[in-house]
Amino acid sequence: MIDEYVTALDRRLRGPGPLKRDLLAEARDSLDDAASALADAGLDPASAQRRAVADFGPLPVIARDYQSLLALAHSARTLRTVLVVVPLVHVLWELNRRFWMGAWPDGDVPLPGWYLVVARLNDWVAWVVAGLVLVALVGGRVLARRGVGTTTLARLAGGVAVAAVAAPLLGSLSIITATASVDVSRLLELSPPVTLATVAMYAVMVRLAVLARRCLVFSAA
Amino acid sequence: MKPDALRGHLDALLLATLDGRQLHGYAIIEALQVRSGGALDLPTGTVYPALRRLETAGLVSSEWSTVGGRQRRTYRLTKAGSRALAAERTAWREFTAAIEGVLGGGPWPAQA
Known part of the structure; x- marks a missing residue:
């Protein structure tokens, strides 16, 4: 039995x-x-x-309680990973880029104002994400102490994790798309180590996206 | 007592069983049953997720340790847990005093 x-x-x-x-x-x-x-x-x-x-x-009731714990644990771990990895990837990519390329070259085509806004946002997104994730982790603990249920906390944490991974990914995709539309030669002239670092960065981001997706799967199970 | 009526108080009851001592899960369940004269008869499987929730909230900490020759996960109050328990006790005394004053019966004071 x-x-x-x-x-x-x-x-x-x-x-x-x-x-x-x-x-x-x-x-x-x-x-x-x-x-x-x-x-x-x-x-x-x-x-x-x-x-x-x-x-x-009864098994269904007990399993639901246990499942919400597992979902919350996974989401909290994903948030801690995002907190470290997203800024780290950003800093390493920037350092690598400065080492191989120095300052961004002026290029032949003048950059429009909106492009600089996208570039600025992309520079800041990693730090904004880290700040919000830290607030979510601390806030989660406060809510847990106030008796908010594990299921609700797991869903909240899962939502934050998805947003925290989606934001830098979208930021990076938008700067690449924007660059391609303004002056595609800038993308083609990237030095190979920078291109490699970009591929590595996407590999890490895809891994984070998988972890974030599991937050939703586990909290809906 | 109905499990639903207990749910809101389960956290405080669990904290109270751990006051000043370290217990494993089944000992906590036994302590709840003994102290309540058997009236607190909730599904034992709900106690463990509740303990882990309290651990997530930083009110209890747990570790595997050897109890009676077997490996058990044992729980104890953290400092924050002790403070939370003290606050729960105060709130409970105020609540019961207020309800007792009205519901407890006895003569009403003469109207002024």
């Missing part, structure tokens, strides 16, 4: 492996403890297990 219940719970839950194993081990210990306490009180072993499982609660 206990084995079946824990296996069924395992099948329903999706989220970070170590936490999931930890939660399931704890649930199993609790069921074993309850069954042995009931057996000590005089129940036969099979009835004791059945009763322990019944006392633990």
